[in-house]
Amino acid sequence: MTAILQALASGLALGAIYGLIALGFNITYATTKTFNFGQGAFLVPGSLVGVSLLLLAAGKPHWGNLAPSEMTLLSYGLATLASVAIVGAIGIVLYYCAIKPFVGAGGLNWVLSTIGFGIILQNAALAVWGPASIAVPSPLGNEVWRIAGAGIRPQEVLIAAVAISVMVGLDIVIRKTRFGKALRAVAFNPQAAAIVGINVEKIVIIAFVISSSLAGLAGMLIAPITTASVFIGLGVALKAFSAAIVGGLTNPRGCMLGGFLLGLIEALVGLWRAEMREITIFLLIIIVLVLRPGGLLGARSVEKI
Amino acid sequence: MTILLSRRALSALLVTTSLAFATPALAQNEIKIGYNADQSASGVAELGIAGLYGFQAAIEDINAKGGVLGRKLVGVVRDDIASPPKSIQNMNELIDNEKVAAVVGPTNSGNALAWLHIPQQKKIPVISHVATATDITARYLKEPQNYIFRVSMVDREQLALLAAYAIKATKTKNIAIVADTTGYGQAATKDLLEILALHGIKPVAIEKFGPKDTDMTSQLAKVKAAGADMVISGSLGDATAQVLKSMEKMDYYPGLLSTWGSINTPLINIAGPKLAEKTIFAASTTEDANDRAIALHKRLIAKHPNMPAFVSAAQGYDAVMLIAAAIAQANSTDGEKVQQALENLGKVQGIIKAYDKPFSKEQHEALGVADFHLAQWKDGRVVKVDNEIVKSLTAADLKR
Structure with missing residues (x-):
């Protein structure tokens, strides 16, 4: 029983990260029918920029290990905001370099261009930070909280809390605000949106900024658990992409649901056999795609041929 | 003509440079x-x-x-x-x-x-x-x-030392193996199984995890359910640190033995200095x-x-x-x-x-195994382990 509770706690934290990145896929897909295949690489500057800022603030070189005393909730928060802003700005570069030349042109050029952009970003990070991983202490300390025998780390709670608030916040923004309306209008029909006076390109750029920022945020959130390194992004982003597909790429709530679902399945299957986790997840994806091609909460896609 | 000349010049240049490389006076x-x-x-x-x-x-x-x-x-x-x-x-x-x-x-x-x-x-x-x-x-x-x-x-030799220690230290004869899915972890698992078999012991659990995994609680839950009081980790330092962190989460501390990857600072950086002291590992020498x-x-x-x-x-x-x-x-x-x-x-x-x-x-x-000893982290430094169990180890215990 404790073991199951333990797996649930671990799965929720993991799922929150998947959901956060999956949401990034959703928001650009909705507006441009493209998304950033190199999203995993965006976690890398997300965590490394933040960690380097903290190191520099502590009077150390940009590369090294942080002592727990150099990490407070405030400094972590500020570093996170800064790294989210920087990764968001990289999102603008991504749009102009890898999306704009190809959007609406049909074909799959944007797939390769976004993968390529991610590889460029990852290798640039490799040149700056080197390949070793940096241990990052959690701003909330390293002790373990016990809930009915199951142990959970404060950082995992922080991840889940921040991720869920950001998801709920974005959900409200998309549904309630003028920007959200404009976003949905562009998603529904860009030409019509332009006719009624919406600056389509601006909305699209903002979508890419949000999407990249979410990856940056995810990178900073998981760094205290996984350590910060150039190689953290790929595996997580692949799971997040799967989460988006399972939940429904067109539906933001579906993406979040997909994230939590994958995180929980991963943890619970691990209880049975660790090596069956990936097999189960990808079998599930195939089954979902066969039964509901648009994902669990996705719109039934009607491709016109 | 000019082309011919420049080709000649080039080949002359090549010959001189290759000669220069062939007979460097210093070398x-x-x-x-x-x-x-x-x-x-x-x-x-x-x-x-x-x-x-x-x-x-x-x-x-x-x-x-x-x-x-x-x-x-x-x-x-x-x-x-x-x-x-x-x-x-x-x-x-x-x-x-x-x-x-x-x-x-x-x-x-x-x-x-x-x-x-x-x-x-x-x-x-x-x-x-x-x-x-x-x-x-x-x-x-x-x-x-x-x-x-x-x-x-040598892996086989250091694992022989770890196995000998585990067998002396266990009270229940329940020994478990945890290892990552890399070639290193799987080779260590194979070696350990063979060495434990020489002692007539079959591990009560053999658990695997991915090299980048950060949460091994589900694997450790099975190790715990099997009643293991000694666990041997066949993985690199980072993974052993994550095993320790998962043990902390579960408040389950069997004896954890690991290979000399644990001598690196990632163990202490990721697990923290206190938790890092909870694993004993093999080392060829220490600074003292x-x-x-x-x-x-x-x-x-x-x-x-x-x-x-x-x-x-x-x-x-x-x-x-x-x-x-x-x-x-x-x-x-x-x-x-x-x-x-x-x-x-x-x-x-x-x-x-x-x-x-x-x-x-x-x-x-x-x-060889006779030159190795066991070490652990203490206050941020690697020190030799010299407890009763280590002292009781004899050459006959080091089966390999």
Whole structure:
């Protein structure tokens, strides 16, 4: 029983990260029918920029290990905001370099261009930070909280809390605000949106900024658990992409649901056999795609041929 | 006409430059020793860095005494960033372009296994001063000449020590194995199963996890359910740190034994200094092991205040000492002759011990289980473990 509770706690934290990145896929897909295949690489500057800022603030070189005393909730928060802003700005570069030349042109050029952009970003990070991983202490300390025998780390709670608030916040923004309306209008029909006076390109750029920022945020959130390194992004982003597909790429709530679902399945299957986790997840994806091609909460896609 | 001239000029230039490379006056007075090891990328990079410090210190010491065969030793250093293709490239470059007489390295067993055939074919002796895979020295054992030697821990031997300790320490005879899914982890699992079988023990649980996993609670839940009170981890330092963190989450602390990857600071950085003290691991030497080790440690720390793992510095130092002794004995830098000299060395004083016939045709390991001891982290330093269980271990316990 404790073991199951333990797996649930671990799965929720993991799922929150998947959901956060999956949401990034959703928001650009909705507006441009493209998304950033190199999203995993965006976690890398997300965590490394933040960690380097903290190191520099502590009077150390940009590369090294942080002592727990150099990490407070405030400094972590500020570093996170800064790294989210920087990764968001990289999102603008991504749009102009890898999306704009190809959007609406049909074909799959944007797939390769976004993968390529991610590889460029990852290798640039490799040149700056080197390949070793940096241990990052959690701003909330390293002790373990016990809930009915199951142990959970404060950082995992922080991840889940921040991720869920950001998801709920974005959900409200998309549904309630003028920007959200404009976003949905562009998603529904860009030409019509332009006719009624919406600056389509601006909305699209903002979508890419949000999407990249979410990856940056995810990178900073998981760094205290996984350590910060150039190689953290790929595996997580692949799971997040799967989460988006399972939940429904067109539906933001579906993406979040997909994230939590994958995180929980991963943890619970691990209880049975660790090596069956990936097999189960990808079998599930195939089954979902066969039964509901648009994902669990996705719109039934009607491709016109 | 102009084309012809410029071609001539070019070929003349090529001839002169190649001549210049062929007879560099300096190289006559130098003997180059290559160093090819990860010093920046993987969790064991620190062993490569400290190994380099030892390698350089040994070259300094030899040159201070007039070098070898009246020639100066020169170290040629390459970082393979833990990547097999880069390691292979370094190896070709060191042998073909730099014309090294011998190579010390690498840190990652996988990289060694990727390029072993190169020095073997080109007849350049290699001493592995870090990489531990059992197969490294064994692959060419049946060849007329095996060019691969080692002054490091050997997985099979260090696992034999861990298994012997686990069997003495367990109260319930319930021993479990946790290992990552990499080649390293799986080879360790296989070795452990065979060694435990020699003791007549079958592990109660064998659990795997991915090399990048951060949460092993579900695997450990099964280990706990199986009633294990001793767990042996066959993984690198980072993964062992994550195992410890998951144990902390579950508030489940069986005895955790691990391989010498735990000697690296990622263990202490990821798990934190207190938690890191909860694993006991195998080591060939520690900075307080003997007077020579204390002296070398003092000297290296003065020069490199942040020097991590001392153990590989000692191994790197001893590797160079053995190569230098072999070149002197062979009275040549010819790879074939140096290889034969290595197999017939007499007494050589090293840091870890005084070597006496360290290698032979069948034996390419300078260190064995009898030279190893157990260590653990205490207040941020690696110290020797000297408890009742260690004292009760006899040669008969070290089955392998």
